[in-house]
Amino acid sequence: MADTIQSTTSSDASAGQPTGSVIRRFFRATEIDTRMLGMVGALLIIWVGFHVLTGGLFLTPRNLWNLSVQTASVAVMATGMVLVIVTRNIDLSVGSILGFTGMVMGVMQARFLPEILGFNHPAIWILALLTGLVIGGLIGTLHGVIIAFLGVPSFIVTLGGLLVWRGATWFVTSGQTVAPMDPNFRLMGGGTEGSIGATWSWIVGLLACVAIVVAIVNARRQRKRFHFPRRPVWAEYVLASLGCAVVLGAVAVANQYYWPINIARRYAEANNIEWPEGGLLISQGIAVPVLMAIAVGVVMTFIATRLRFGRYVFAIGGNPEAAELAGIKTRWVTVKIFALMGVLCAIAAAISTARLNAATNAQGELDELYTIAAAVIGGTSLSGGMGSIAGAMLGALVMQSLQSGMVLLGIDTPFQRIVVGAVLVTAVWLDTVYRARSK
């Protein structure tokens, strides 16, 4: 780690060699996606803008930490929505699937399992979560089979699903809210308990840095073995240090957000710690739901770029006929995509029910629209064949940033929706312009 950072300083100097268009050469050498960079830029503008408008409330560890937790649920679903949209399909039912699987998990852990295992049994959260994942997967499979084998357009199937699963959510408890959740299950919702603290956050951050460096070194070694063109060495250093800086910066911010005084005081009393002069500062660290979302993002990126399945998803999106003629079982790929989407909805449901500490029949309403918007803002093309998992997660963060910024500004809900809607359309329009130009 240490020598990576050291050598970066020297390579940065060499990167700034005075030649023609330095910026263009920089982007070509580092192979950074300029579109992605534009999104990061937009996000930073939004953040700084809100920070100024709210008089310094936005870019605080507390708000950024909350932002990360609030983004997790939609970000998880957005990763699956990318694959759905890449294959020229749509899933309007994700919010309702979230509601239904959330309700099932709620009933499992609050009513059904305690009767068998007793309250607070350590297996409850696992069984509840597993049930949710299986049911989510089955619902998705059902949608996929109807779309792929019965030939009903995905728009219609999932529009039906939107109504069916929302109705089913009501049906489970006749509309009653189920609460409270199992204490272990609740960790998935974040909060003081559901965060991993300073030490573990640094460990996670350092592991991520190691992973980044290993990935870059490994890719370079592979390309060297087959004598392919490689990035200049300084570009590798820039990428590695940039990645590590972002990761460690995020960890530092998460660790700057401390436990609320009341909870810290209770904790101190319970553990016989003397209450210090300036208050007890215990770092929250990274929240569990954020870790879950990041893990989902990594796994989904792996699936989308490193496995056959992912290759097929993009090939089908680019040219369904060619994919079929190449011998790809396109229908099964479609079924798998929707099954995966269902599982992701269940993960998102676990996060959101745990966070709310309740399963309600309105849970996940409108989430389908935020999920689709996140994927589309994140560069997923509705005409198929293009999109990235990271982009969609970034898109989710952009959407959530807008919302929570407007909440901080005290803007009313109706206006929030108007703004979010307008931003969505504008973002896609800008993207269309960008793509038309880059052709």
Place this chain on the structure above:
Amino acid sequence: MTDHTTPLVEMKNISISFGGLHAVESASVDLYPGEVVALLGHNGAGKSTLIKILSGAYKRDEGEILINGEPADIRNPRDAKKYGIETIYQTLAVADNVDAAANLYLGRELQTKWGTLDDVAMEANTREVMGRLNPNFKRFKEPVKALSGGQRQSVAIARAILFDARILIMDEPTAALGPQETAQVGDLIKQLKREGIGIFLISHDIHDVFDLADRVFVMKNGKVVGHARTQDVTKDEVLGMIILGKVPPGATAGPGAMAVA
């Protein structure tokens, strides 16, 4: 090419109809190893449909396909590939949002021992095959969309020969190409022929294929008008077969031949 060897492919009395329209009616064609057979006819004559039955894109209603004299069960493109049948479609059938290597290996990706895509190995093989076909090809990292017509065509051909095809079907192989690229494809066809691969060339333009082909089959209105060795007939006579369905003396008449003129 004598009658004593077994044909590589024999399609016997193939029929297929789409909603009452007989796209192909009782058509028979055959192909021997190392032979180039041109399938000619107007647009809509049924030649593409007939050949899509061989490549597994359509299922025949009637008839029989023999590969090396044995009945072959071809229900989908995967089955066809198992028999060593590779097809280069008129529309090129490439996924143009992914790069050349991804297209070459589409549906047959190389995997590492962990089950992940072995992109590096695929790119290495792609560079080798493309280097043989089209040494000027350098754009390995870009989506196929960004390539010229000739480059796309060479990607499609590379895909077919990468997997040791024994039977190669080329649907309008030079339709999208300039003269130089057309000549390149011609050289390539001769090279593949020397390797003992049987090639079906499908075209509506006789000039594209007459000089390359050993035999021609002509189709009209879904039926085979007749077939002939190219050395026994002239281009004009073949044109007569295509346009009028008139069978010249050098050719063998089929079921679609014009009633006695």
